[in-house]
Amino acid sequence: MRKMIHAAMIACLAAFGLTAASAQSAKPIEVIVFPGGFNWPIWVAQDKGYFEKNGVSVKVTPTPNSQFQLKNLIEGKFDIAMTAIDNVVAYSEGQGAAKTDVQPDIFAFMGGDNGFLRLVAVPDVKAISDLKGKQVSVDALTTGYAFVLRKLLENGGLKPGDFEFVSAGGVVQRYQALLKKEHAATLLISPFEVNAEAEGFNRLANADEALGRYQGLVGATRRSWAKENEKELIGYIRAYTAALDWLYDPANKAEAIAILRKNAPNLSETLAARSYDVLLHPSKGFTRGAVLDPEGVKTVLQLRSQYAEPKKELTDPGKYYDLSYYDKAKKN
Incomplete structure (x- = not known):
């Protein structure tokens, strides 16, 4: 048994x-x-x-x-x-x-x-060109999606000297810093942009539309x-x-x-x-x-x-x- x-x-x-x-x-x-x-x-x-x-x-x-x-x-x-x-x-x-x-x-x-990568900015920034002279946050300056962000900014007409990259940590930290308006824009990963847009922040670009297959x-x-x-x-x-x-x-x-x-x-x-x-x-x-x-x-x-x-x-x-x-x- x-x-x-x-x-x-x-x-x-x-x-x-x-x-x-x-x-x-x-x-x-x-x-x-x-x-x-x-x-x-x-x-x-x-x-x-x-x-x-x-x-x-x-x-x-x-x-x-x-x-x-x-x-x-x-x-x-x-x-x-x-x-x-x-x-x-x-x-x-x-x-x-x-x-x-x-x-x-x-x-x-x-x-x-x-990647679900979205470039999102504070409410008073309506276009990528408005980021000239402002700080834009990334996770690490040399890895992750920093280069995607750089490409998006260049596609929007900005040269490297036109903006300042600031390392602000992972997506949660960057999202929180953006809501506090500590930086002018950052690259968010869905669905964080959904929350940000509901708070009046502006989506300036989608990486998949700018880069194609990624x-x-x-x-x-x-x-x-x-x-x-x-x-x-x-x-x-x-x-x-x-x-x-x-x-x-x-x-x-x-x-x-x-x-x-x-x-x-x-x-x-x-x-x-x-x-x-x-x-x-x-x-x-x-x-x-x-x-x-x-x-x-x-x-x-x-x-x-x-x-x-x-x-x-x-x-x-x-x-x-x-x-x-x-x-x-x-x-x-």
């Missing part, structure tokens, strides 16, 4: 994509993210049990800025970072804003979005960790993409918004609905299936080749990603 009960338990666990060994695994995957609604797929995967169904658990930590995130990913304090692929490129090429105690060996294993958020990790934890990484990818599929199902809209508001309690019902329209736009929202866009990575490399120091000509996007784990995850 005892053997029969044990066999039934194993069968039950297997039905949820778990083995007894994985179900008893005590150590969660340490994931470090920027705070914001773009973590919606992770929140859904937690709420709907997709991580557990794929044999993994996660512990999510918000980062104050890209320097903290990348340094601690590279040095092994975190296993996975949901970050801009530009950060992966920067630290791989010795152009990162923070010094690391070990040689960076990081790569992107899946895509996420096109790879923004990716899942990144260390090659050594991926090799040693292949099953866990595959489970994470499967859970994340399952959450994306669930989010894009219109039948789940009301519950999806409820999950968003549970994790972003300051978001009103109206702004949450607008965030849904932005982040789950049929063609401009989260990348379906978390597919990585090599052409979008090329755009990242072009900007970094143009603006980054020390100067490097970067032409091989495949150097910064490995989709073999993603391909395994998508196989049944």
Whole structure:
């Protein structure tokens, strides 16, 4: 009888994509993210049990800025970072804003979005030309989306000497500083611009319209960790993409918004609905299936080749990603 009960338990666990060994695994995957609604797929995967169904658990930590995130990913304090692929490129090429105690060996294993990058300014700034002589805030001066912002300003007719870049931390810190009007403008990530516009701030440009295809958020990790934890990484990818599929199902809209508001309690019902329209736009929202866009990575490399120091000509996007784990995850 005892053997029969044990066999039934194993069968039950297997039905949820778990083995007894994985179900008893005590150590969660340490994931470090920027705070914001773009973590919606992770929140859904937690709420709907997709991580557990794929044999993994996660512990999510918000980062104050890209320097903290990348340094601690590279040095092994975190296993996975949901970050801009530009950060992966920067630290791989010795152009990162923070010094690391070990040689960076990081790569992107899946895509996420096109960055959802919006140039937003204080109410009295109506156009990019109005930013002449003013301060514009970024996360780090040499990584992340600083070069996207620089390109947007140049496209708007401003030369480097016409404005001052100020490092103000991650998107939450920049958003808060913008609302206090400490700087004239910054690059926000959706859905932060939804809140800002509701307060009377002005959106001056959308990066996807100015740059075309651009790879923004990716899942990144260390090659050594991926090799040693292949099953866990595959489970994470499967859970994340399952959450994306669930989010894009219109039948789940009301519950999806409820999950968003549970994790972003300051978001009103109206702004949450607008965030849904932005982040789950049929063609401009989260990348379906978390597919990585090599052409979008090329755009990242072009900007970094143009603006980054020390100067490097970067032409091989495949150097910064490995989709073999993603391909395994998508196989049944």
